[in-house]
Amino acid sequence: MPLDRKIAYIDLTTGDIQTKPIPLDVRKKFLGGRGLDAYLLYNHTEKGCDPIGPKNTLMISGGILTATCASATARTHVMAKSPLTGLLGSANMGGFFAPEMAWAGFHHLVIKGKAKHPVYIYIHNGEIQIRDARDIWGKSVTDSQWAIRDDLGDQEVKCCVCGPAGENLVRFANVMTGIKNSGGRSGMGCVMGSKNLKGVATRGTMDIKIARPTEALEYNKRFIDQIVSAKVNQTQGALGTPFIWGATNSWGGIRTRNFQYNQCEYADDIEPERLDEICTETMGPYHMAGCFGCQVHCRAQYKIPSGPYAGKYDEGPEYTSQGAFGGETDTPRAVTVLTGNHLVDKFGMDNLETGSLISWAMELYELGIITSKETDGLDLRFGNDDAVIDMIERICYRKGWLGDALADGGIAASEKIGKNSFDYLIQVKGMSNLHSDERATPGLALNIATGSRGSDHLRSRPAIDLYHLPEEVLRKIYSNPVPYDGPLSSEHTEYIGKPWQVFWQENCYMGVDCLGICKYHTTFLGATLPNFEDWSKVLYYNTGLEMTPEEIWDVAVRCNMIERLFNLREGLTRDDLKKGDMLNHRYFDEPCRRGAIDVVGRKIDKKKFIQMIDEFYEHKGLDNMSLLT
Amino acid sequence: MESMGKVLVINYEKCTGCRLCELVCAVMHDGISNPTRSRIKVMKWESEGLYVPMSCQQCQDAPCMNVCPVKAISRDEELGRLVIDYDVCIGCRSCCRSCVAVCPFGAMSFNSIDKKVFKCDLCDGDPQCVRFCEVDAIEYVDADDVSLLKKKDAAERISIAGKEAAALAAQV
Numbered sequence: 108m109p110l111d112r113k114i115a116y117i118d119l120t121t122g123d124i125q126t127k128p129i130p131l132d133v134r135k136k137f138l139g140g141r142g143l144d145a146y147l148l149y150n151h152t153e154k155g156c157d158p159i160g161p162k163n164t165l166m167i168s169g170g171i172l173t174a175t176c177a178s179a180t181a182r183t184h185v186m187a188k189s190p191l192t193g194l195l196g197s198a199n200m201g202g203f204f205a206p207e208m209a210w211a212g213f214h215h216l217v218i219k220g221k222a223k224h225p226v227y228i229y230i231h232n233g234e235i236q237i238r239d240a241r242d243i244w245g246k247s248v249t250d251s252q253w254a255i256r257d258d259l260g261d262q263e264v265k266c267c268v269c270g271p272a273g274e275n276l277v278r279f280a281n282v283m284t285g286i287k288n289s290g291g292r293s294g295m296g297c298v299m300g301s302k303n304l305k306g307v308a309t310r311g312t313m314d315i316k317i318a319r320p321t322e323a324l325e326y327n328k329r330f331i332d333q334i335v336s337a338k339v340n341q342t343q344g345a346l347g348t349p350f351i352w353g354a355t356n357s358w359g360g361i362r363t364r365n366f367q368y369n370q371c372e373y374a375d376d377i378e379p380e381r382l383d384e385i386c387t388e389t390m391g392p393y394h395m396a397g398c399f400g401c402q403v404h405c406r407a408q409y410k411i412p413s414g415p416y417a418g419k420y421d422e423g424p425e426y427t428s429q430g431a432f433g434g435e436t437d438t439p440r441a442v443t444v445l446t447g448n449h450l451v452d453k454f455g456m457d458n459l460e461t462g463s464l465i466s467w468a469m470e471l472y473e474l475g476i477i478t479s480k481e482t483d484g485l486d487l488r489f490g491n492d493d494a495v496i497d498m499i500e501r502i503c504y505r506k507g508w509l510g511d512a513l514a515d516g517g518i519a520a521s522e523k524i525g526k527n528s529f530d531y532l533i534q535v536k537g538m539s540n541l542h543s544d545e546r547a548t549p550g551l552a553l554n555i556a557t558g559s560r561g562s563d564h565l566r567s568r569p570a571i572d573l574y575h576l577p578e579e580v581l582r583k584i585y586s587n588p589v590p591y592d593g594p595l596s597s598e599h600t601e602y603i604g605k606p607w608q609v610f611w612q613e614n615c616y617m618g619v620d621c622l623g624i625c626k627y628h629t630t631f632l633g634a635t636l637p638n639f640e641d642w643s644k645v646l647y648y649n650t651g652l653e654m655t656p657e658e659i660w661d662v663a664v665r666c667n668m669i670e671r672l673f674n675l676r677e678g679l680t681r682d683d684l685k686k687g688d689m690l691n692h693r694y695f696d697e698p699c700r701r702g703a704i705d706v707v708g709r710k711i712d713k714k715k716f717i718q719m720i721d722e723f724y725e726h727k728g729l730d731n732m733s734l735l736t
Numbered sequence: 737m738e739s740m741g742k743v744l745v746i747n748y749e750k751c752t753g754c755r756l757c758e759l760v761c762a763v764m765h766d767g768i769s770n771p772t773r774s775r776i777k778v779m780k781w782e783s784e785g786l787y788v789p790m791s792c793q794q795c796q797d798a799p800c801m802n803v804c805p806v807k808a809i810s811r812d813e814e815l816g817r818l819v820i821d822y823d824v825c826i827g828c829r830s831c832c833r834s835c836v837a838v839c840p841f842g843a844m845s846f847n848s849i850d851k852k853v854f855k856c857d858l859c860d861g862d863p864q865c866v867r868f869c870e871v872d873a874i875e876y877v878d879a880d881d882v883s884l885l886k887k888k889d890a891a892e893r894i895s896i897a898g899k900e901a902a903a904l905a906a907q908v
């Protein structure tokens with residue numbers, strides 16, 4: 108049964124390993140994955156602990172449905188106190204790791220302490236070992252995984268590892284699995300590196316009995332038909348996430364030159380169709396790959412067509428790499444984007460944070476706030492492709508003054524650089540914003556301001572707000588499974604009703620993260636995709652656990668509240684620009700300069716924005732200082 | 737006219753490596769999620785992005801059937817498949833003359849939990865791997881049409897190559 112998968116408590120300082128079952132009442136309260144991780148983090152991490160000290164706790168988990176016959180249950184969740192923000196650190200990735208760990212008998216790992224020398228953890232059919240990784244330390248993300256397989260003499264082993272960036276304590280290093288699946292944002296790879304933990308390897312051949320196999324199989328088929336019939340998923344399956352960048356750039360929703368413009372000009376070379384051509388030329392007509400059990404297959408395969416890394420195989424690039432190494436730095440060249448993507452994959456470093464910080468440094472360089480003295484002679488003007496590629500490596504290996512400063516994250520770097528550098532840093536809670544520009548979309552602006560792990564598009568984004576769905580359709584979506592009869596607006600430039608949408612999406616995304624399902628299989632980009640109602644059935648057919656859609660909603664609300672309480676405990680205060688639910692002043696002061704007629708000239712109205720936050724707190728059950736009422 | 741049964745045709749180029757076929761195979765047969773119970777297995781070369789699903793070919797001159805010391809494997813002409821009679825099968829698997837050892841495709845496996853050999857049975861004519869594979873990397877087609885489909889693919893490639901050559905010639 109999925110419900111008999113266990114938790115392992117691993118102390119790397121002492122080598123002590125304990126395994127425990129997950130009690131049914133804990134399951135009913137938190138399900139698994141991110142939600143149960145949040146509960147474990149809150150209880151196993153001391154207030155104010157050093158994120159890169161041995162007292163920080165690293166959680167690695169699968170959802171309650173991982174490896175079952177629900178669709179796309181590939182997701183692995185990673186959680187700890189973030190070394191980038193000092194608040195919640197949380198990352199979610201696809202691939203094949205969590206299902207393998209479930210077949211090996213475990214859903215959750217709670218890793219404490221610090222090993223005396225580099226080690227990796229090996230989990231095999233109920234048994235856990237801590238093994239020497241001294242010979243593997245220093246290797247790239249993929250080479251580390253192949254070396255672990257060789258060490259174990261088993262090519263079927265699945266690993267999640269940190270790369271050189273995690274070892275070098277880059278504050279936004281990733282935990283990664285496979286070629287490119289990244290537990291990115293908030294520096295979970297840095298926490299791994301700080302524990303002298305190279306990674307976790309797993310191999311499992313233990314049965315997971317499906318409660319009602321016939322129903323589970325048939326429901327999965329229905330799910331799949333629904334998922335692949337959504338136009339958004341068909342496009343995603345053909346072009347990958349770059350199609351989103353293409354669409355939003357043509358409309359004016361992409362930030363360029365840090366935050367100076369909201370549309371990248373002359374971007375033909377990084378349009379999704381162009382990237383797809385490169386994938387076809389280098390990998391053939393069938394170049395889309397999928398995570399475990401997923402039919403969306405949004406991961407493109409490519410080889411770098413030219414330049415110093417020509418011929419190197421990688422996957423993606425996701426639209427985040429397009430934004431990070433093409434748009435923000437104003438280097439819209441395919442080779443730069445594909446090379447940048449390859450380097451961050453190899454180093455195990457967050458693409459989004461890296462590109463964002465480089466573009467911030469570029470603006471500071473052009474303004475004279477930093478000079479060639481800080482850049483060690485690098486010409487860091489916008490549009491310099493070589494400088495972008497060079498800076499990625501400098502950050503990973505902390506080379507030069509600026510490389511070392513940026514490796515500590517934006518806020519720490521702004522304190523080192525001084526002057527008014529912080530004013531130009533586009534971040535929330537110390538984490539850089541996505542490459543998107545939310546000045547024309549107050550709902551999306553509210554989402555990035557209030558996301559639990561800092562500025563983020565995967566924690567509460569009401570992305571379907573951009574589709575201008577009729578109000579009755581919106582109401583059908585947003586008044587289930589709990590009733591809502593407040594205002595809703597089909598207009599993306601409006602402020603009314605958005606707090607509820609963000610609150611609803613926050614719970615929807617927490618729901619999938621607890622179940623272990625990918626967000627492309629729920630109400631994220633596709634308005635018609637499954638949510639609470641379907642989850643209740645799929646949970647029952649696969650695990651036998653009977654929970655109503657409302658009860659799953661309650662779990663999501665509870666888990667989001669734990670994340671908020673963790674952040675409050677670690678210093679979140681409402682209007683704090685560095686640790687609160689607040690946006691950079693440019694959102695309120697500088698209007699969009701480019702884009703479509705409904706975008707150009709737009710900026711966020713601060714008064715209305717603050718009202719949205721008040722309303723959002725009210726939905727969450729918080730007072731106007733973000734405290735629990 | 738009824739054909740002589742259908743066969744599984746695998747086009748590995750189309751495979752996205754998601755392994756949903758392995759999952760549904762195990763759930764359909766055993767009610768259990770466990771890829772080691774799957775009759776189909778996606779072999780991967782991850783560093784090259786190459787995924788190749790492997791399953792029983794239902795061979796005409798089948799080594800597994802020929803070698804079986806107790807004659808537990810026979811041909812089911814109706815569905816064009818090889819079937820194992822578990823009342824007869826003795827579960828041998830390590831000797832070089834066992835079905836597991838002689839299959840050139842590694843398609844006969846041994847399930848160490850249930851202590852049984854097992855292979856693809858075409859789900860009695862409704863193969864779930866085919867039903868769930870949205871990219872058609874696995875198809876279930878009339879045996880007579882297999883080479884026809886291959887001919888069509890090859891002809892398409894030749895025709896595209898011809899057009900590209902003509903376009904290049906026109907540019908010169």
